[in-house]
Amino acid sequence: MAQDCPSRALEPEHVQRLLLSSQEAKKSAYCPYSHFPVGAALLTGNGLIFSGCNVENACYPLGTCAERTAIQKAISEGHKDFRAIAISSDLQDDFISPCGACRQVMREFGTDWAVYMTKADGTYVVRTLQELLPASFGPEDLQKI
Numbered sequence: 001m002a003q004d005c006p007s008r009a010l011e012p013e014h015v016q017r018l019l020l021s022s023q024e025a026k027k028s029a030y031c032p033y034s035h036f037p038v039g040a041a042l043l044t045g046n047g048l049i050f051s052g053c054n055v056e057n058a059c060y061p062l063g064t065c066a067e068r069t070a071i072q073k074a075i076s077e078g079h080k081d082f083r084a085i086a087i088s089s090d091l092q093d094d095f096i097s098p099c100g101a102c103r104q105v106m107r108e109f110g111t112d113w114a115v116y117m118t119k120a121d122g123t124y125v126v127r128t129l130q131e132l133l134p135a136s137f138g139p140e141d142l143q144k145i
Ligand SMILES: [Zn+2]
Pocket: 065, 066, 067, 068, 098, 099, 100, 101, 102, 103
């Protein structure tokens, strides 16, 4: 069987917990402009989950995606070892995919962790950061000069 998962693949119960957390976080989305609620749930190396939702603003560029909300919550509480993030939206026919800005922010914390992209029914595809953002620029590159 083909291996299509990162080296630190999650146990099924972890995956379900993470997906449910992202769906729950979506309920808090503040998205009066896009009407496109998104939730994210981030699993740390020591088993904690930090969730987030999109938070829009009347000054549109100041809006923040769910993924970055979750990451900022985790970092601000002292956690930066991430195993996986799950993302949920109301899309029925497509898996929700992180935007380019979020991919770069996630990549800051490594390339070998898992991104679970879901449909509204809870089905998902999983990719590593390396797969979602190949040939990326990261903190290690700043040490090369
Ligand atoms: Zn984003």
